[in-house]
Amino acid sequence: MLQVIKEMLCRLLGKGAVKGLGDVGRVRKMKWSPPPPDGKVRLNLGCGDKILEGYVNVDFAESRKGNRPDVIADLRALKFDREYADEILSVHVIEHFYPWEAEDLLNHWRDILKPGGSLVLECPNILTAAAMLLKEPERAARAVGKDGQMAMWPLYGDPAWKDPLMCHRWGYTPTTLVDLLMRCGFRNVRQERAMFKQQDPRDMRVVGEK
Numbered sequence: 001m002l003q004v005i006k007e008m009l010c011r012l013l014g015k016g017a018v019k020g021l022g023d024v025g026r027v028r029k030m031k032w033s034p035p036p037p038d039g040k041v042r043l044n045l046g047c048g049d050k051i052l053e054g055y056v057n058v059d060f061a062e063s064r065k066g067n068r069p070d071v072i073a074d075l076r077a078l079k080f081d082r083e084y085a086d087e088i089l090s091v092h093v094i095e096h097f098y099p100w101e102a103e104d105l106l107n108h109w110r111d112i113l114k115p116g117g118s119l120v121l122e123c124p125n126i127l128t129a130a131a132m133l134l135k136e137p138e139r140a141a142r143a144v145g146k147d148g149q150m151a152m153w154p155l156y157g158d159p160a161w162k163d164p165l166m167c168h169r170w171g172y173t174p175t176t177l178v179d180l181l182m183r184c185g186f187r188n189v190r191q192e193r194a195m196f197k198q199q200d201p202r203d204m205r206v207v208g209e210k
């Protein structure tokens with residue numbers, strides 16, 4: 001399966017563009033289980049250090065915590081064919097783009113999805129961050145430990161990375177994220193339970209179909 005994906009990517013992007021597929025065997029233990037390989041093409045866009053088995057993992061960063069993506073690329077200019085993927089998963093990534101980029105970005109990703117393919121986004125819910133800040137402003141604004149994770153990180157990103165790619169450029173509520181997907185032509189857009197990082201209501205998950 002991996003060999004097939006590697007050959008397809010080499011053909012698509014040229015040999016030098018496909019990095020690290022040989023390393024996928026060393027998949028880090030995740031707190032969620034990867035889906036079984038079933039011939040479906042799944043993309044994990046903005047994978048960071050979360051290299052998922054059964055997915056083509058894509059990120060701009062060559063490595064995070066020693067984990068390398070399968071494809072190093074800017075998510076705004078992916079070279080996958082139109083109607084290539086069955087699923088696009090993107091966890092804590094949409095908030096890393098300016099609002100004026102987000103619509104083009106999702107339209108670009110929609111082109112890559114097959115008809116009927118699904119888009120799964122998870123990201124912080126800024127309603128929760130705002131509520132935390134209002135509840136205990138000084139404490140929540142210190143951005144350290146658990147308080148930081150609940151208020152400042154959802155708004156601005158985790159400063160410990162010291163990396164602009166890890167900073168947030170916009171924030172969403174469930175309603176505004178659903179609206180964005182609908183504007184980009186996704187159907188059956190709905191909120192589901194967040195499952196990859198923090199639970200609802202700190203995080204949220206919005207899903208749509210092409």
Ligand SMILES: C[S@@+](CC[C@H](N)C(=O)[O-])C[C@H]1O[C@@H](n2cnc3c(N)ncnc32)[C@H](O)[C@@H]1O
Pocket residue numbers: 045046047048049050058059060061064073074075076090091092093096165166196197
């Ligand atoms: C907060 S991390 C999320 C990583 C992972 N999905 C997770 O759940 O832990 C955001 C990721 O998006 C990547 N990223 C941000 N802007 C990007 C861009 N323009 N192209 C590719 N990757 C980008 C960053 O390098 C980073 O690894």
